[in-house]
Amino acid sequence: MSSHQEFLGTIGGAVKMNAGAYGKEMKDIVYSTKYIDYDGNINEINLKEHNFEYRKSIFSSKKYIILETTLRLKKGIKAEIENKIKEYQTSRIEKQPLDKPSAGSTFKRGEDYITSKLIDECGLKGKQIGGAKVSDKHAGFIVNENNATSNDIIELIEYVKDEVYRKTGKKIELELQIVGER
Numbered sequence: 775m776s777s778h779q780e781f782l783g784t785i786g787g788a789v790k791m792n793a794g795a796y797g798k799e800m801k802d803i804v805y806s807t808k809y810i811d812y813d814g815n816i817n818e819i820n821l822k823e824h825n826f827e828y829r830k831s832i833f834s835s836k837k838y839i840i841l842e843t844t845l846r847l848k849k850g851i852k853a854e855i856e857n858k859i860k861e862y863q864t865s866r867i868e869k870q871p872l873d874k875p876s877a878g879s880t881f882k883r884g885e886d887y888i889t890s891k892l893i894d895e896c897g898l899k900g901k902q903i904g905g906a907k908v909s910d911k912h913a914g915f916i917v918n919e920n921n922a923t924s925n926d927i928i929e930l931i932e933y934v935k936d937e938v939y940r941k942t943g944k945k946i947e948l949e950l951q952i953v954g955e956r
Contacts, residue, residue, distance in 0.1 A: 786840035790833040791951070792826045796862060801826035805846040809838040816841065829882055829949055871909040874917035880931065881914055882947045889946050890914030893934060896941045903930040928952065 787793070789807055792800050801824065808818045825832045833840060866872060881889040893899070893913035901908045904926030907919040916930055931948065938946050 785843050786833075789824070789840055789843050790831055791829050791949075792824075792831050793829075796865075799826070799828075800831075803845045803847060805844040807840060807844075808842040809833070809840045811836075811838055869912055871911040871915050871917050874909070874919065876909070876915050876917045877927075877950045879914050879949050880916045881934075882949045884944060884946065887944060889938075892938050892942055892944060892946065896937050898934055898937060901930065901933070903933060906930040908934060 783793070788800050789804060794800065794802075801821070804821055804824060804826075806818055806820050807824065808816060810816055819832070823832065881893070883889055884892070890913040893908065898908050899913045900910050902919060905918060905920040905922030906926035906929070907917055907922075908930065909915040909917045916927055916934075918927075935946055938944055
């Protein structure tokens with residue numbers, strides 16, 4: 775595997791879940807969004823109307839189709855921006871299992887706990903079902919260790935959620951969204 779990996783996502787997905795990292799979220803840069811509603815009408819909402827919360831927006835509970843989002847970015851000094859990008863890239867390489875396929879961070883951060891730390895404390899790092907595995911590097915990631923199926927991943931997610939609840943009483947939530955039928 776090469777040292778360079780491509781990570782793909784969409785602005786619509788980022789807006790829908792108020793994606794974020796390193797203390798910033800989409801709510802910090804979104805200005806407005808155009809979408810199609812159930813009746814085929816095109817609507818536009820401003821920042822406040824997005825109802826952004828941690829990994830949620832108005833689009834999380836509505837089956838609207840996001841067409842376009844306007845972002846409001848801040849001007850910065852090129853060298854400082856480049857340094858910040860390098861800092862974030864280095865941090866991700868050191869802390870996240872970027873050498874294995876995954877859907878990214880699997881579980882949401884808890885209000886009063888760090889979910890990956892709970893998973894680790896429950897002894898679940900390295901737990902594997904089929905080809906899906908709780909990352910040895912970061913317990914908040916489920917990686918495709920060996921031709922994992924969607925069922926392997928979903929079963930491992932449910933196992934982790936159940937074990938964390940059984941051992942700690944904490945109900946952890948998914949950060950990613952599972953679509954379709956099993």
